[in-house]
Amino acid sequence: MSDKVSFMERFTPIKYGIVTWVISKICYFRDNTCERSIQNPAYKGFFSIVSSSVLGQLVVLLATPIVTRLYSPSDYGILSLYGVVVSVTLVFVTLKYELAIPLPKEDEKAINLMALCLLSVFGMSVISSLLIYYIGDSFFSGIQLSLLSPYIWLISLSVLGGGAYSVFNYWAIRDKCYSDIAKTRVNKSIYGSTGKITLGIFNISPLGLMLGEFLGQTTGCLTLLRSFLSRHRQKLSCVSWKMMLSVSREYYRFPLYSCPSVLFNTLAFQMPVLMLIRFYGPDIAGLYSLANSILVIPASLISAAVSQVYLGEIAQFLHKEPTRIKSYYHAVTRKLALISLPTISFIAILAPFCFPLIFGAVWKEAGFYSTVLSGTIIAQLIFSPTSILHYCGRNNWVLLFDISRTILIGGVFLLCAKMGYPPLTSLAAYSITMTLMYAVNYFMNLKAITGLARE
Known part of the structure; x- marks a missing residue:
């Protein structure tokens, strides 16, 4: 018994030392974050928009x-x-x-x-x-x-x-x-x-x-x-x-390259609505619309705010410190991944059970649509807000990417419809295609940012 008491007596100062160190680090992180939030306009803007x-x-x-x-x-x-x-x-x-x-x-x-x-x-x-x-x-x-x-x-x-x-x-x-x-x-x-x-x-x-x-x-x-x-x-x-x-x-590059690229980008996002109405009717398109919007809402609370602040900061770095763009790009991408992955995954798992209870029995199928769409929504919320190919002068890259993506998505829906697949299968194929295209976009941004830093 005396050995145990002796051990506890020896361990107590170490234990208190560890606790004190942890508390000091937490306080430092808290105070440092608050100070940066007060002094840095980007932090102020971020929290205001969030x-x-x-x-x-x-x-x-x-x-x-x-x-x-x-x-x-x-x-x-x-x-x-x-x-x-x-x-x-x-x-x-x-x-x-x-x-x-x-x-x-x-x-x-x-x-x-x-x-x-x-x-x-x-x-x-x-x-x-x-x-x-x-x-x-x-x-x-x-x-x-x-x-x-x-x-x-x-x-x-x-x-x-x-x-x-x-x-x-x-x-x-x-x-x-x-x-x-x-x-x-x-x-x-x-x-x-x-x-x-x-x-x-x-x-x-x-x-x-x-x-x-x-x-x-x-x-x-x-x-x-x-x-x-x-x-x-x-x-x-x-x-x-x-x-x-x-x-x-x-x-002139913006109407010459950005305008058609944004057109194809918009068509890529709207293609499911067009194809679902064309092949399955407005009811199915309405179910998809609700499923997609409910998935986007939670993580977009952060990603949309990050996008607004991110673009403002990038515009400043382009003039003053272009070498900082790559590290800033990586940092924002990592933060968006940490937010989007758990949030969207959690909703995707619960959606089939919760949709009919929350929105009404007629919307039950939309819950299953949310599950198959979760992959592309996660990729969209991570990589879409941080894409700066326009600002890197790579407008032609964006145009080529958006044309390719639009053609692929249209082809996926057309093929699924011709083969008689149900809407759920078509949306799963669409989700996989979009996720892969976002991965391609990520590497395109890295290459463009690397070239910018060398100039």
Whole structure:
């Protein structure tokens, strides 16, 4: 007994020493993190956007079980088709010049880029609306675009509002006004969800879903517009036709390469909706839409915020410290992986059991869709926010990658449909294809960043 007491007496100082060391390290990490959060604008922006994203997505999550009981899977399918048309049209309305807004050192150039984008948004939205109205039904009859015929007017307004929002959002990134971006996330979620529920109660479907989306988008645009005018109203006098022409020539690579590459990128993401409506009908497309959105929500709370802050920091590194880009790229990618892997995997396992309980029995099959889609969602949330091929001057690489991915995805769905496979099998094949393409994109970014550091 005395030996045991003697041992405990000897071990006690060591034990207290270990505990003291651990506590000191925890306190150091806490204090160091808080200090960096206070002093570093990137940390401030990150936490500002994350907190608002959490609140905004919480609103969406709480509203979704109500919305799914007010609207049918077919209504969701028509909403998905509406989203396809709007997102594809939005690719052209700015000619992707908004991607260049954070790049110029001089505010005068950036202001003229923004003016060029807004002018393009107005003109192209009018042209695209006329094209959709006159030739849309005949050109896209194979994918049942006629389902949207009563809502052409809303598509036009959504394109106008969405294009303006994208322009002002990139200016907010340039200014590192992350709190303003944060406000738009909350406002979009609150007004969008409220609109869908209110119109659904009055049985205005599927128009209620589309009007809710439009209401949220418009609210976010007005928030960023007020923020811009409060800071830069006096600088609008520097806008001129000559300067707009000059910046359009200087950043010609964006409409030349980025515009078509973003088009194919958008088509790659929207291809499941188009193919599912074409081969399986709007009900299946609606089930896919819910499954995909529920998977994206949790991890995107962080990844979307990281993307906003990440692009702002990368733009600074390009001018001052290009050698730091590679380590920053690796660090952000690792953090996104640590967040996305456990979060999406957990949801994918529970989805088949929880979907009918939360969203209603009619949505049961969407839970199985979530499981097979989890692989591509994980890869998307890790590698998509960190891709900077545009900023590395590799716009042509992006174009080639997006064309290849779009063709592969379309081919996968077409082959599965021709062989008579059910929607679940088609989505599993799609998920595998997308995951492999994201791995290719990762190595393309590494090669581009390495070449940038050598220049």
